[in-house]
Amino acid sequence: MKNKAITSRNEDFAQWYTDVVKAAKLADYTAVKGCIAIEPNGYAIWEKMQSILDNKFKELGHVNVQMPMLIPENLLRKEGELVQGFAPEVAWVTSGGSKLLDERLCIRPTSETLFCDYYSTHVKSYRDLPMLYNQWCNVLRWEKETRPFLRSREFLWQEGHTIHATKEEALEETKKIMDVYVWFHNHILAIPSITGIKTNKEKFAGAEFTLTNEALMYNGVCLQAGTSHYFGQKFSKAYDVKFSNKDNKEEYVYQTSWGTTTRMIGGLIMVHSDDYGLVLPPRIAPKQVVIIPIGSSDKVNLLVNDYKSKLDEAGIVSYVDDSVKSPGFKFAEAEVNGIPIRIEIGERDLENDNVVFVRRDTREKIIKNINDLDIVTYVKELLEFIQNDMYERAKKRRDELTFEAHNIEDFKSIISKTPGFIKADWCGNEECEVKLKEINGIKSRCILENEKCINGKCAICGKEAKHLVVWGIQY
RNA sequence: CGGGGCAUAGUUCAGUUGGCAGAACACACGUUUUGGGAACGCGAGGUCACAGGUUCAAGUCCUGUUGCUCCGACCA
DSSP states (O other), X not given: OOOTTSOOTTTOHHHHHHHHHHHTTSEEOOSSTTOOEEOHHHHHHXXXXXXXXXXXXXXXXXXXXXXXXXXXXXXXXXXXXXXXXXXXXXXXXXXXXXEEEEEEEEEOSOOHHHHHXXXXXXOOBGGGOOEEEEEEEEEEOOOSSOBTTTBOSEEEEEEEEEEESSHHHHHHHHHHHHHHHHHIIIIISOOOEEEEEOXXXXXXXXXXXXXXXXXXXXXXXXXXXXXXXXXXXHHHHHXXXXXXXXXXXXXXXXXXXXXXXXXXXXXXXXXXXXXXXXOOOTTTOSSOEEEEEESOOHHHHHHHHHHHHHHHHTTOOEEEOOSXXXXXXXXXXXXXXXXXXXXXXXXXXXXXXXXXXXXXXXXOEEEEEGGGOOXXXXXXXXXXXXXXXXXXXXXXXXXXXXXXXXXXXXXXXXXXXXXXXXXXEEOSOHHHHHHHHHHHOOXXXXXXXXXXXSSSBOTTTOSBOOEEEEEEOBO
């Protein structure tokens, strides 16, 4: 039976999304507009994302730090493009206690400026480089329209800021991190994505270029999932971050920054979940298995405890739902919360030495004979299978929603249905980007550097094309 | 910042011509239950968003304010 609290996905996608967030108790609205309360179920997903990424960053030599939440106005204004990019959406602190401040402080929308300021006094020699810093923190951007996880004013993220002695090293870092994001999205979140470079119009304010990983939601809307920026010496010149190189010559550092956010929780929902609630890929699910005893005979309890302790030992995260609720309630709750595997153990099946497994993603019931079953091996295999199956399904959906456009009419007809990734040739001229956006709100997602143009003609103006670009409607 | 909608119990809402503040779900307690959101009984829960006005009488009518939400433009 469909969950009564959840609007059907095909009926109203936006409402369905909000309903899943609330029904699965991931987050809720608060007294502050645009700032959500991330509830235990939602925060557990974020913690798992953090731990996986954090380990990866550390393997690559990064260390964590914490910078202030407030940025003095003059510091923010040193790099012109960054200020222009973020000025419309920063919040200001203008007084402390009862005293008006001489210089107002901005609440960080991103921390390039603070890292640069720090680096400027802490780098002396090429021997100090590279400095590979990352911070997990919250930032604030005064968005006008807000939605839980996808666009909140305050959000949690990770921002890496690195400085290097050479251009080559910084370029390599930019790419290396993008590889981490791609791996994370594909392998952990089971979200197939495309990777490319942002156009000048869409790149990060102040960056020389931005690498981006773009995901496609079930409804065909694009989501920018992770970005990695190469700054060259732009910021180091603005903030005077210099070092002495091997020839004892003063030189500006080469810099990168990169980040991913709690928005990906929203992405997980919009790629995988359904009308019954949340669906999580096993590798990111905070709880992978739920065991639901039905009735409470000794025989039932014995098997429940046996399975639970074996799963614990194998490092599979499971829990037993032995609350006083009815079995039906527990099934429904496990379902709405997206627990990948449900094990039902009741008297009726035990009579035939059977035990029931239910996959959350497909809701398929699998009956196994207890005597032929090695619980740990089976659950491990099933988790692995679900992970891959979910990825393949998401990939199929993405491929179905990947189109080619040869002219503006093509764009129009594609987005009149379910949109998606729209591949089209582009002349490289910003005017064409602007024109397309004005006509139907389509923006460039990224340039596919390694793919050839379709027919060599810009789909918007018809002139000679320079790049194959993926276009789409974005969150 | 423009355009809609909403505001009454924890939640979703009903509340007639202005006349005792209501239901369902959730919650507490009790009993019986337990294979897809259990049944019955009993109970607690309210500054009707805020301010002002009309009236013998306002949740209801009038004026203003605030908050939330949806749709656009801005954006991870």
